[in-house]
Amino acid sequence: xxxxxxxxxxxxxxxxxxxxxxxxxxxxxxxxxxxxxxxxxxxxxxxxxxxxxxxxxxxxxxxxxxxxxxxxxxxxxxxxxxxxxxxxxxxxxxxxxxxxxxxxxxxxxxxxxxxxxxxxxxxxxxxxxxxxxxxxxxxxxxxxxxxxxxxxxxxxxxxxxxxxxxxxxxxxxxxxxxxxxxxxxxxxxxxxxxxxxxxxxxxxxxxxxxxxxxxxxxxxxxxxxxxxxxxxxxxxxxxxxxxxxxxxxxxxxxxxxxxxxxxxxxxxxxxxxxxxxxxxxxxxxxxxxxxxxxxxxxxxxxxxxxxxxxxxxxxxxxxxxxxxxxxxxxxxxxxxxxxxxxxxxxxxxxxxxxxxxxxxxxxxxxxxxxxxxxxxxxxxxxxxxxxxxxxxxxxxxxxxxxxxxxxxxxxxxxxxxxxxxxxxxxxxxxxxxxxxxxxxxxxxxxxxxxxxxxxxxxxxxxxxxxxxxxxxxxxxxxxxxxxxxxxxxxxxxxxxxxxxxxxxxxxxxxxxxxxxxxxxxxxxxxxxxxxxxxxxxxxxxxxxxxxxxxxxxxxxxxxxxxxxxxxxxxxxxxxxxxxxxxxx
Amino acid sequence: xxxxxxxxxxxxxxxxxxxxxxxxxxxxxxxxxxxxxxxxxxxxxxxxxxxxxxxxxxxxxxxxxxxxxxxxxxxxxxxxxxxxxxxxxxxxxxxxxxxxxxxxxxxxxxxxxxxxxxxxxxxxxxxxxxxxxxxxxxxxxxxxxxxxxxxxxxxxxxxxxxxxxxxxxxxxxxxxxxxxxxxxxxxx
Numbered sequence: 001x002x003x004x005x006x007x008x009x010x011x012x013x014x015x016x017x018x019x020x021x022x023x024x025x026x027x028x029x030x031x032x033x034x035x036x037x038x039x040x041x042x043x044x045x046x047x048x049x050x051x052x053x054x055x056x057x058x059x060x061x062x063x064x065x066x067x068x069x070x071x072x073x074x075x076x077x078x079x080x081x082x083x084x085x086x087x088x089x090x091x092x093x094x095x096x097x098x099x100x101x102x103x104x105x106x107x108x109x110x111x112x113x114x115x116x117x118x119x120x121x122x123x124x125x126x127x128x129x130x131x132x133x134x135x136x137x138x139x140x141x142x143x144x145x146x147x148x149x150x151x152x153x154x155x156x157x158x159x160x161x162x163x164x165x166x167x168x169x170x171x172x173x174x175x176x177x178x179x180x181x182x183x184x185x186x187x188x189x190x191x192x193x194x195x196x197x198x199x200x201x202x203x204x205x206x207x208x209x210x211x212x213x214x215x216x217x218x219x220x221x222x223x224x225x226x227x228x229x230x231x232x233x234x235x236x237x238x239x240x241x242x243x244x245x246x247x248x249x250x251x252x253x254x255x256x257x258x259x260x261x262x263x264x265x266x267x268x269x270x271x272x273x274x275x276x277x278x279x280x281x282x283x284x285x286x287x288x289x290x291x292x293x294x295x296x297x298x299x300x301x302x303x304x305x306x307x308x309x310x311x312x313x314x315x316x317x318x319x320x321x322x323x324x325x326x327x328x329x330x331x332x333x334x335x336x337x338x339x340x341x342x343x344x345x346x347x348x349x350x351x352x353x354x355x356x357x358x359x360x361x362x363x364x365x366x367x368x369x370x371x372x373x374x375x376x377x378x379x380x381x382x383x384x385x386x387x388x389x390x391x392x393x394x395x396x397x398x399x400x401x402x403x404x405x406x407x408x409x410x411x412x413x414x415x416x417x418x419x420x421x422x423x424x425x426x427x428x429x430x431x432x433x434x435x436x437x438x439x440x441x442x443x444x445x446x447x448x449x450x451x452x453x454x455x456x457x458x459x460x461x462x463x464x465x466x467x468x469x470x471x472x473x474x475x476x477x478x479x480x481x482x483x484x485x486x487x488x489x490x491x492x493x494x495x496x497x498x499x500x501x502x503x504x505x506x507x508x509x510x511x512x513x514x515x516x517x518x519x520x521x522x523x524x525x526x527x528x529x530x531x532x533x534x535x536x537x538x539x540x541x542x543x544x545x546x547x548x549x550x551x552x553x554x555x556x557x558x559x560x561x562x563x564x565x566x567x568x569x570x571x572x573x574x575x576x577x578x579x580x581x582x583x584x
Numbered sequence: 585x586x587x588x589x590x591x592x593x594x595x596x597x598x599x600x601x602x603x604x605x606x607x608x609x610x611x612x613x614x615x616x617x618x619x620x621x622x623x624x625x626x627x628x629x630x631x632x633x634x635x636x637x638x639x640x641x642x643x644x645x646x647x648x649x650x651x652x653x654x655x656x657x658x659x660x661x662x663x664x665x666x667x668x669x670x671x672x673x674x675x676x677x678x679x680x681x682x683x684x685x686x687x688x689x690x691x692x693x694x695x696x697x698x699x700x701x702x703x704x705x706x707x708x709x710x711x712x713x714x715x716x717x718x719x720x721x722x723x724x725x726x727x728x729x730x731x732x733x734x735x736x737x738x739x740x741x742x743x744x745x746x747x748x749x750x751x752x753x754x755x756x757x758x759x760x761x762x763x764x765x766x767x768x769x770x771x772x
Contacts, residue, residue, distance in 0.1 A: 312666060
């Protein structure tokens with residue numbers, strides 16, 4: 001049955017047929033016909049953001065916490081250009097998004113019309129793929145293709161640019177199942193010989209390590225299950241990138257913490273000294289590898305990645321496996337079991353003993369204070385007091401983000417939303433809104449720094465309008481903490497423009513939006529204040545005034561190797577043992 | 585705090601490692617991509633090269649299958665072996681790209697380029713240019729009393745050689761198509 005309808009109606013129909021329940025957007029001249037259709041239906045909920053960047057980050061939060069693609073609708077010109085940061089963020093972190101943008105009518109394209117921008121030109125390098133639709137007959141099929149490309153293979157953002165006359169004109173609707181997606185069919189299964197080679201390496205490995213990344217989470221919960229099963233059965237230590245936290249539980253017996261520039265001492269030392277490294281869905285990012293020519297010099301490297309271009313991009317690997325993490329791990333486990341579940345038990349117990357020795361350095365130690373709240377202490381208390389809740393954490397970017405990754409434990413995938421690749425300040429607040437929309441009854445906390453948070457603070461309007469009880473846990477040091485840290489360590493303590501002048505009164509700011517504000521300055525009040533935040537039914541801005549000059553350790557400076565870390569002051573100044581010292 | 589003892593100018597002052605990880609031998613490769621001839625496909629391909637800092641030495645593109653709207657893009661590029669592998673993988677990632685062939689490594693291939701040379705000369709030089717054109721099997725496609733346009737097809741090296749000979753004789757303008765190439769043998 002061929003259905004005729006307007007382009008605008010087709011868009012809403014295509015979204016429904018793709019199972020979309022929520023979209024994030026902002027109206028404007030070039031998308032009015034679509035908004036008119038949205039007005040006349042109740043199946044799809046539209047969340048009105050306050051800035052298009054917020055819409056894209058909210059959709060990222062929604063996508064990352066549900067595993068479904070996030071959908072965004074914005075207008076032409078400035079609507080589209082405001083979405084660019086979010087698109088780039090989603091591209092670097094492999095988050096599936098479908099962004100629909102309005103465009104001036106086809107006959108006006110190229111005339112510098114009002115709110116015209118070359119949207120497909122601008123977004124070509126920051127999307128996985130994009131389309132300009134010039135005929136209504138092709139509109140529905142293109143939207144279905146956009147969903148297919150966004151979610152298949154390595155996920156990423158797609159964009160469909162829709163001129164206004166295409167929205168008004170009538171055309172034939174294409175059902176999802178008849179849409180032509182044959183062009184893009186990434187292979188999911190890995191090469192069996194390569195998988196067998198990986199299993200063989202693991203069987204005899206003396207010092208193996210699983211280095212896991214966001215690919216495990218993107219592959220779906222089954223991949224995380226398989227990872228845990230194999231790691232625990234074969235007794236392999238597991239470390240993870242920032243993007244992969246939660247794939248293996250933080251309470252798991254083989255967990256050795258996050259690796260990388262601000263990763264744990266034991267994780268980085270294990271990466272450096274391992275003899276078999278199995279990279280599962282990570283991409284040897286420069287924040288992970290440090291100095292390339294000194295990166296894990298003694299190891300045989302296996303790399304599982306669905307994207308062939310990730311293989312040998314920066315680090316040469318011995319066994320490349322191109323495929324979906326879930327499928328590859330399933331095959332690997334089968335092969336490993338069929339071959340008799342072999343491990344090198346004696347060497348493994350020595351390896352674990354070595355890791356325990358490194359762990360005994362207690363690299364996250366810091367000197368606590370009873371006068372001023374240390375950011376690490378604030379996160380420890382947040383962890384202790386929120387652990388038992390159905391909890392989702394988002395973050396902004398900077399020191400607080402690294403501390404959150406170090407001090408909060410994640411037991412399951414899709415519970416941790418952070419901007420890893422692009423490092424987008426202003427990501428966390430809108431992302432927390434997207435997560436809360438997807439999980440209305442969950443406790444959603446955005447761990448923020450005051451500077452990052454201000455970058456998208458307009459979304460307070462969104463949180464208030466939809467009564468989303470998102471908790472904004474701001475570690476306020478009145479500084480751009482990470483910039484300040486680099487200036488202190490590497491630029492002669494010249495703090496060029498790295499402080500937050502003229503900050504708002506966050507309590508009054510919250511109240512101005514009809515939300516709750518909590519100010520906490522004393523470590524003794526912290527627990528009660530956090531409980532007050534959790535128990536309040538509505539959005540909260542928690543202004544936690546913390547030590548202004550705290551640095552985030554351990555740290556591998558750029559150009560240094562994994563075993564060349566600087567440790568915290570508590571470690572270097574021999575101050576551990578003071579009554580105020582808190583050891584982690 | 586001076587836990588770091590970093591020399592001035594060291595890459596540790598940067599948020600990135602500034603050393604070139606690919607300081608290796610640079611090779612030239614001819615790549616052929618079969619793509620859907622849709623709006624923007626060429627921009628995607630060349631945008632990839634400029635965005636990721638790869639070289640393009642020559643680029644040729646035209647629709648080769650009108651029924652299925654397929655174009656063939658032939659790119660001559662250069663880089664270390666690791667970079668060449670990266671370029672191929674990145675090209676393969678572009679959604680409308682169907683196949684990527686590295687003609688330099690996939691067995692023998694035939695590479696041809698077409699060039700037009702305008703030579704303005706009179707007297708003995710004019711005669712000499714015609715004589716050399718004959719040796720190189722270049723055709724005269726336009727003539728005035730004081731100029732020729734020669735058309736020549738061949739490898740890039742042959743065209744370079746001809747251009748070098750024409751230069752002292754009055755070469756005023758050159759147009760080259762860039763390399764078109766096919767692998768030898770019956771396989772696709």
